[in-house]
Amino acid sequence: MIERILFVCLGNICRSPLVEAVARQRFAEAALDIEVASCGTGGWHVGAGADGRMQEAAAAAGYRLDDHRGRQLSVADFAHYDLLLAMDCANLRDMRRLAPHAIERTALFLDWAGVAPMLEFPDPYFGGQASFVASVKLAEQGVAALIERLRAG
Template sequence: MGKQPVTVRRVLFVCLGNICRSPLVEGVARKHLADAGLDIEVASRGTGNWHVGEQADTRMRAAAANAGYELEIHCARQLAAADFEHYDLLLAMDGKNLRDMRAASNRSAHDRLALFLEWTSAAPPHDFPDPYYGEPEDFARSVALAEKGVEGLIKRLRGG
């Protein structure tokens, strides 16, 4: 017997600067959720404010475009208190992001905070590696990992 579908209308993806991982996952999720016929609002934020107002990292935009995802209109934003009230599910890219989110939110939001890869799939890794200081191929790996995670997200939302 399958699991019950999870009722989620709004999902927020969160990383450190909102220029690599979370905008990528937002873009992948937006496309695949729509393709799956799921009407779910998605967005992304960063826990830090260093890149507010900037586009996604050039390398991430290129890797995403090569895989068919559009990140050109992304504008980095910082996580705000209102986000904890607005979103049904807030998914952090790594453990540090999750700890920062827990510290910034009130306890009533904690049951809606989780690690993106842990929540969407039982398979490791649970932390989504940050490609920012890595090698060029790390950006393509990020796209593949985002696709895997979003596939798990859709499955879980449908009760699989």
């Protein structure tokens, strides 16, 4: 049974905090009692808030990221979380390198949720505001599919 999910991206200021916020809200609406959190594989943004462009796009869709503070993935996360979902293949590779003993609990977020044909969640960081808005839509789609898979068992 999955009780705790960690969403992982590179810096923990765009994709993973967004997916965490969408999942927290949608899981509550779906009456799923699952703890969610997010982090990054890199430590550049530890303690920093979510990217302002992502905060703006998320807020427009009804999700709050203003309390988010970036943190870096640690070996202890693999003991705490039942499922660790990476936003892209580079994140997944870094996760598996850090904890090869936990490979079976790691996967790509969109792939594990069953969002075909998407495997990776594109990083909006170097794009314009439209890429951040598109990220919100993709996060909502991914979390909806994730809920379906979790309910199906």
